[in-house]
Every structure is written in structure tokens, then in C-alpha cells.
Amino acid sequence: xxxxxxxxxxxxxxxxxxxxxxxxxxxxxxxxxxxxxxxxxxxxxxxxxxxxxxxxxxxxxxxxxxxxxxxxxxxxxxxxxxxxxxxxxxxxxxxxxxxxxxxxxxxxxxxxxxxxxxxxxxxxxxxxxxxxxxxxxxxxxxxxxxxxxxxxxxxxxxxxxxxxxxxxxxxxxxxxxxxxxxxxxxxxxxxxxxxxxxxxxxxxxxxxxxxxxxxxxxxxxxxxxxxxxxxxxxxxxxxxxxxxxxxxxxxxxxxxxxxxxxxxxxxxxxxxxxxxxxxxxxxxxxxxxxxxxxxxxxxxxxxxxxxxxxxxxxxxxxxxxxxxxxxxxxxxxxxxxxxxxxxx
Amino acid sequence: xxxxxxxxxxxxxxxxxxxxxxxxxxxxxxxxxxxxxxxxxxxxxxxxxxxxxxxxxxxxxxxxxxxxxxxxxxxxxxxxxxxxxxxxxxxxxxxxxxxxxxxxxxxxxxxxxxxxxxxxxxxxxxxxxxxxxxxxxxxxxxxxxxxxxxxxxxxxxxxxxxxxxxxxxxxxxxxxxxxxxxxxxxxxxxxxxxxxxxxxxxxxxxxxxxxxxxxxxxxxxxxxxxxxxxxxxxxxxxxxxxxxxxxxxxxxxxxxxxxxxxxxxxxxxxxxxxxxxxxxxxxxxxxxxxxxxxxxxxxxxxxxxxxxxxxxxxxxxxxxxxxxxxxxxxxxxxxxxxxxxxxx
DNA sequence: ATCAGCATTGTAAACGCTTACAGTAATTCA
DNA sequence: TGAATTACTGTAAGCGTTTACAATGCTGAT
Numbered sequence: 183x184x185x186x187x188x189x190x191x192x193x194x195x196x197x198x199x200x201x202x203x204x205x206x207x208x209x210x211x212x213x214x215x216x217x218x219x220x221x222x223x224x225x226x227x228x229x230x231x232x233x234x235x236x237x238x239x240x241x242x243x244x245x246x247x248x249x250x251x252x253x254x255x256x257x258x259x260x261x262x263x264x265x266x267x268x269x270x271x272x273x274x275x276x277x278x279x280x281x282x283x284x285x286x287x288x289x290x291x292x293x294x295x296x297x298x299x300x301x302x303x304x305x306x307x308x309x310x311x312x313x314x315x316x317x318x319x320x321x322x323x324x325x326x327x328x329x330x331x332x333x334x335x336x337x338x339x340x341x342x343x344x345x346x347x348x349x350x351x352x353x354x355x356x357x358x359x360x361x362x363x364x365x366x367x368x369x370x371x372x373x374x375x376x377x378x379x380x381x382x383x384x385x386x387x388x389x390x391x392x393x394x395x396x397x398x399x400x401x402x403x404x405x406x407x408x409x410x411x412x413x414x415x416x417x418x419x420x421x422x423x424x425x426x427x428x429x430x431x432x433x434x435x436x437x438x439x440x441x442x443x444x445x446x447x448x449x450x451x452x453x454x455x456x457x458x459x460x461x462x463x464x465x466x467x468x469x470x471x472x473x474x475x476x477x478x479x480x481x482x483x484x485x486x487x488x489x490x491x492x493x494x495x496x497x498x499x500x501x502x503x504x505x506x507x508x509x510x511x512x513x514x515x516x517x518x519x520x521x522x523x524x525x526x
Numbered sequence: 527x528x529x530x531x532x533x534x535x536x537x538x539x540x541x542x543x544x545x546x547x548x549x550x551x552x553x554x555x556x557x558x559x560x561x562x563x564x565x566x567x568x569x570x571x572x573x574x575x576x577x578x579x580x581x582x583x584x585x586x587x588x589x590x591x592x593x594x595x596x597x598x599x600x601x602x603x604x605x606x607x608x609x610x611x612x613x614x615x616x617x618x619x620x621x622x623x624x625x626x627x628x629x630x631x632x633x634x635x636x637x638x639x640x641x642x643x644x645x646x647x648x649x650x651x652x653x654x655x656x657x658x659x660x661x662x663x664x665x666x667x668x669x670x671x672x673x674x675x676x677x678x679x680x681x682x683x684x685x686x687x688x689x690x691x692x693x694x695x696x697x698x699x700x701x702x703x704x705x706x707x708x709x710x711x712x713x714x715x716x717x718x719x720x721x722x723x724x725x726x727x728x729x730x731x732x733x734x735x736x737x738x739x740x741x742x743x744x745x746x747x748x749x750x751x752x753x754x755x756x757x758x759x760x761x762x763x764x765x766x767x768x769x770x771x772x773x774x775x776x777x778x779x780x781x782x783x784x785x786x787x788x789x790x791x792x793x794x795x796x797x798x799x800x801x802x803x804x805x806x807x808x809x810x811x812x813x814x815x816x817x818x819x820x821x822x823x824x825x826x827x828x829x830x831x832x833x834x835x836x837x838x839x840x841x842x843x844x845x846x847x848x849x850x851x852x853x854x855x856x857x858x859x860x861x862x863x864x865x866x867x868x869x870x
Numbered sequence: 871a872t873c874a875g876c877a878t879t880g881t882a883a884a885c886g887c888t889t890a891c892a893g894t895a896a897t898t899c900a
Numbered sequence: 901t902g903a904a905t906t907a908c909t910g911t912a913a914g915c916g917t918t919t920a921c922a923a924t925g926c927t928g929a930t
Binding site for chain 2: 187230232233234235236237239240243245254255256258261262264265268269272277278279280281282295296298299300301325412414415440443447450469470472473474475
């Protein structure tokens with residue numbers, strides 16, 4: 183069963199050359215005669231030899247691998263981000279080591295240590311969950327950045343070896359809220375399920391917009407959903423409960439498309455007419471927005487753009503270039519059927 | 527910037543012991559006095575030392591890492607599977623290396639080579655896309671299985687170091703189709719988007735059921751959707767086109783919830799009453815089935831169960847136990863609003 | 871006092887690769 | 901013809917661990 187694994191020595195012997203030459207062939211080094219190259223390649227093919235990446239990594243002290251961390255790869259948005267990272271990295275000769283950490287701080291720390299001990303060349307933290315409102319909880323990120331560059335998607339932390347690419351969540355929610363207000367909605371409810379960095383930005387965007395619009399908001403208008411991010415029924419039920427408890431709202435701006443969808447379902451169950459009696463705006467412009475009828479107006483923060491940009495910055499950093507520490511993109515509001523915003 | 531990385535030698539020096547002793551502490555070997563252990567641990571803590579996994583891997587010839595391959599991590603179902611694998615493996619001390627290969631055979635091969643050169647201890651192929659109807663295309667799997675155990679989720683290939691865990695797709699589609707027929711549907715359309723291994727099983731399930739029900743089917747009743755698996759509009763449009771071209775159907779059984787959702791949208795656009803005039807059954811029982819109204823009846827093939835089972839088999843294999851080569855689970859048909867099946 | 875036996879620690883080889891440096895043969899130039 | 905150059909190839913050190921084996925220092929029994 184466990185036959186002797188083929189090493190560079192076997193190849194060198196078979197091809198009648200030294201291991202250095204084999205190595206040169208493997209690394210496309212120029213100083214090899216066409217003749218020997220052929221012999222070596224033949225031996226490799228014949229034996230089915232694959233180089234041992236440990237040994238290689240040991241010497242070079244790099245595995246050409248990027249660690250990707252995310253709280254939950256089954257989240258629609260995060261999964262998409264991971265997909266783009268994977269793709270871009272692979273095209274540039276890097277592999278990726280994915281860790282789904284869950285939402286516990288200690289697990290995040292453990293995962294980072296693990297990646298570092300595996301000698302990743304860089305770390306990408308996918309999603310704002312990694313950055314806490316309380317700056318002091320973000321220390322672990324600094325720790326990591328002492329060893330390798332740390333990239334943040336949709337979150338911001340200032341630091342020496344830390345690079346951030348994000349969408350301006352404050353701005354997009356601000357604009358969306360404003361538009362809802364301008365299109366005649368007085369009682370806008372903010373429905374959210376995360377208190378992460380970007381969660382805070384979004385919330386502030388909402389608050390600021392309402393304030394600038396001269397509308398007072400009560401804390402009840404901030405509904406926090408604390409369940410699974412797939413539990414559409416639970417999400418609707420919570421809105422229903424809030425309504426029965428006397429809360430009035432004729433529009434929902436959600437921090438997430440799933441929440442938005444639940445709001446649509448809630449409104450339809452109530453018999454409201456969307457978008458005439460009731461408006462909904464989601465976030466991420468994921469396929470979920472196309473699942474119901476009417477389809478959901480949503481904020482598109484352009485994952486693909488963000489991810490590609492982030493990857494190119496990382497690659498730049500890795501090859502020693504000077505790169506911007508912070509890049510912010512503006513999101514688009516994609517209007518579909520759950521709003522009537524542009525009434526001009 | 528690039529300060530000397532801390533190695534086991536630094537620790538040994540700082541703690542005044544040999545590197546072997548440090549190594550023993552790191553590996554919780556018993557033969558270390560409490561006193562020295564403390565000194566070593568102190569030194570480790572002080573320097574922030576993390577062991578180099580390459581060096582370790584080189585010696586042990588294992589990285590305690592499992593390679594996970596999937597065509598597309600942003601697919602809802604696959605992402606979920608990956609999530610469970612990740613979680614289970616981590617809990618058992620294994621890390622995972624994820625590769626999203628896309629759907630091209632050559633990329634799959636390349637990814638496998640890569641994983642093997644990284645000395646993964648095993649490979650999990652997530653999704654039936656890895657197994658082709660033409661057995662000859664599956665050779666690359668045998669190649670991999672010569673080096674490490676290969677696990678297949680939702681696909682079957684026989685081979686020496688290959689283990690399969692799947693849901694009985696033929697059976698579930700057969701039963702679902704039968705139920706549709708028994709509940710009065712004559713013109714059932716089969717809507718699919720993959721010709722993978724399980725795609726074939728499903729199709730055969732459909733054909734066999736129709737045959738056993740004594741209903742003749744024409745090839746037009748097999749609609750293959752060839753676009754993005756998020757393109758709900760395109761999916762609906764294709765059904766619309768088929769209908770305009772004269773195809774009659776009063777039920778759709780889809781190989782996937784997204785397709786099913788598109789069928790619901792199609793039917794609703796047509797003004798059909800679901801489930802009275804028109805029935806739909808999806809596959810995977812994902813959250814998409816809860817997105818529209820009525821919610822979609824779907825086949826639940828229990829990813830979580832499958833994934834956990836697969837992982838436990840893999841762990842068994844890795845620890846040298848004898849394990850079943852093939853495990854098949856039966857799926858459940860979860861009836862919701864798009865059908866009226868159990869009319870007894 | 872001596873020594874077997876034990877607990878603990880140290881030494882050094884091995885893991886498979888890259889690469890600086892050294893060596894060799896062939897070619898060119900004067 | 902000999903020296904310098906070029907083109908290729910080989911030798912061996914080093915990367916940071918683990919671990920078999922050797923060495924040390926104690927313990928208590930004789």
C-alpha cells in the first residue's frame with residue numbers, strides 16, 4: 183500500500199542527472215539544455231512524481247498560499263466573495279486555505295494562528311464580522327499583521343500591514359433611506375442582524391439620514407434579528423410581532439437581502455400593496471432579490487469589484503509594491519419592484 | 527521589517543534546554559518535567575513563537591489537512607456542504623484546503639495535483655460534477671486515489687481508495703414524479719441544468735417513473751438550462767419559450783431549487799394557480815424554497831447528514847479503520863405549497 | 871559504595887527541496 | 901595554442917521540525 187513516495191532523488195537517478203538539475207527543470211530555470219530537460223520531464227511523467235510542497239516551502243519559506251477567513255461560508259454574500267478571491271488568487275499562482283471560523287472571537291484568533299503557522303503569505307478577512315466596534319477587540323488583527331499582510335473586506339482597521347477595501351455602507355444606506363423618505367415614507371424601519379463594523383456604518387447611515395430629514399426615530403424602529411440568517415419565517419414573524427405590539431412602519435430598509443425578503447413576505451401577508459403602501463430595500467443585491475414578486479430593490483455593493491481590487495492590492499503588497507491602505511467604493515441602489523424612488 | 531523569525535532554536539536557547547525538549551513540550555509528550563515545561567512555555571509565550579508547519583509536515587509527511595474540491599463555492603448547496611465539512615474536520619483536528627475548480631475537467635485535474643503536492647491527507651470531491659457519465663473521464667480520480675483517500679459526495683465511482691456517500695437521487699426523483707402523476711398531473715416537465723452523475727440519476731428517476739406510470743414522454747419534456755445557476759429570469763424565460771412553442775406541461779420537477787423557483791415565477795406570470803393548475807417540485811430544500819409564495823415543495827437530501835457521515839468515514843479511513851465504500855441515504859420529499867401530493 | 875532502573879534531557883539524522891558555489895566541457899577569441 | 905568565456909551540471913548546505921538513540925543524573929536496593 184504505502185509504496186515509497188517518489189522524490190526528486192528518484193527522478194534524478196532515473197534521468198541520470200543531479201537533483202539540482204531536476205529542481206531546475208521543475209522551476210523552469212533557464213540553464214538547462216533541452217536534452218536533459220526532456221529526460222527529466224520523461225522521468226517525471228513516468229513516475230507520476232509531484233513535488234513535495236512542504237520541502238519546497240521549508241526552503242523558500244513561502245507556500246504561495248493565502249489564508250482566507252470567513253465566519254460562514256454558506257452565507258450567500260460571503261460565499262460569493264470567497265469564490266472571487268479563490269479565482270483571482272489561483273490565476274495569479276496562489277492557493278488559498280479557507281477557514282470558516284464562526285462568529286466567536288476566540289475561534290477567529292485560533293484560526294489566524296493556525297494559518298500563520300502554516301506560513302500563509304497573507305490573510306484575507308472576509309466580512310465585517312472580524313472588526314468589532316470596540317477597538318480593543320481588534321488587537322488580534324494587529325498580531326497577525328506583524329507576520330503577514332492582512333486584508334479586510336468591508337471593514338476598516340488602521341495599522342501597519344493592514345489594507346482595507348470596502349463599500350461605503352454609511353453612504354449607501356444614507357442615500358437609500360433618504361430616497362425612501364423623499365418618496366413619501368415617514369415610518370421607516372431599520373431591520374438588521376449584525377452589529378459588526380459595517381453593521382454599525384449602515385445603522386449610522388440610517389440614523390443620519392433620518393436626522394437630516396428631520397424625522398425623529400425611536401429605538402423600536404431598530405429591529406435586531408438574532409436568529410439564523412436563513413430563517414425567513416422567523417424574520418417575518420418578528421416584524422409581525424413588532425406590528426402587533428403597535429409599531430407603525432410603512433417601509434423597511436434591511437441590512438441584508440434575506441431580511442428584506444422577509445419584510446416583503448410580512449407585508450404581503452398583511453395584504454399591503456408593494457410598493458404603494460409599503461416599500462422595502464435590501465442589501466447586497468443577491469439573487470434573493472429576484473426570488474419574490476415584486477422583486478426587491480437592493481443596494482449593490484459590487485462584491486466582484488471589491489474582491490478583485492482587494493486581491494490586486496494583496497498581490498501588489500506581496501511583490502513589495504507600495505499600496506493604498508484604504509480603498510472605498512460607492513455602492514449602487516438597484517431599483518426594482520419594492521420601491522418607487524425616483525419620483526422626479 | 528523582516529525580523530528573524532522565531533524558531534525552535536530560539537526557544538530552546540531562551541529556555542535553556544535542547545530543541546528536542548521544546549519539541550516534546552509542543553507535542554505534549556509525557557517525558558518532560560513540570561519545571562522545564564513551564565520554562566519552555568514561558569519562552570514560547572514571550573516570543574510569540576508559532577511552529578513552522580512545513581518543517582513539521584516535512585518530517586511527519588502529513589499536514590493534517592484535507593483538500594476540498596468543488597466546482598463553485600458560491601452555489602448554495604455546495605457552500606453548505608463545504609461549511610459542514612470544514613466544521614467537522616476542524617473539530618477533529620484537520621484543516622481544509624479549498625479549491626474551487628470551475629467545471630472544466632483540466633482545471634479539476636490541476637487542482638487535484640496541487641492538493642496532492644501539498645500533501646493533503648485526503649480529498650473530498652464535493653458535488654456530482656466531478657463524476658462524468660463517460661467513465662473514461664473519471665480516470666483522474668483513480669490517479670488521486672493512489673496517493674490519498676478520495677471521498678465523493680453525491681457521486682459514485684468504484685475504486686480502491688475511493689469512498690462514496692450520496693443521496694439516492696434516482697429514488698427521490700422517481701418517488702416525486704410518481705406522486706405528481708398520482709395527484710393527477712399528466713404533463714410533467716423535467717427541468718435540469720446538469721449532466722453530472724447525479725443529474726443522470728435524477729433524469730433516470732424521472733424517466734423510470736413516467737414509464738412505470740405508463741406515460742410516454744417526448745424529449746421536449748426534458749428542458750436543459752444552460753445558463754448561470756443564478757439566472758432566474760433566464761430560467762423562467764426558457765419555460766415561457768417552450769410553452770409558446772406549443773409544449774404543454776402542468777407540473778415541473780426541477781433538478782435544483784433555483785430552477786423550481788423559476789418555474790413558480792413562470793407559472794405565476796402565466797396566471798396559473800399553484801398548486802391547483804400547476805405543481806412544482808424542487809431539489810435540495812434550500813432556503814430558496816421559502817422565498818416565494820406559495821413556498822416550494824422540495825426534495826431534501828439532507829446535506830448535513832451526508833457531510834457528517836462522509837467526514838466520519840474519512841476520519842476512519844485516515845486512522846486505518848475499515849470503512850464502507852458506499853453509503854446511500856434516502857431523501858425526504860418536503861411538501862409545501864406548490865403541490866398537493868398526498869391525496870389519500 | 872555500587873549498580874540497576876528510571877526519569878529526564880541532549881545529539882544528530884532524517885524529511886525533500888532550493889540554490890550558492892564550484893566544477894567541467896565546449897566554444898570563442900587573440 | 902592557450903586563455904577567456906559560455907553553457908551547463910553537480911555538490912553540499914540549509915530550511916525547522918520530529919524522534920531514535922545516547923547520555924546524564926537520580927533513586928533505592930544490595
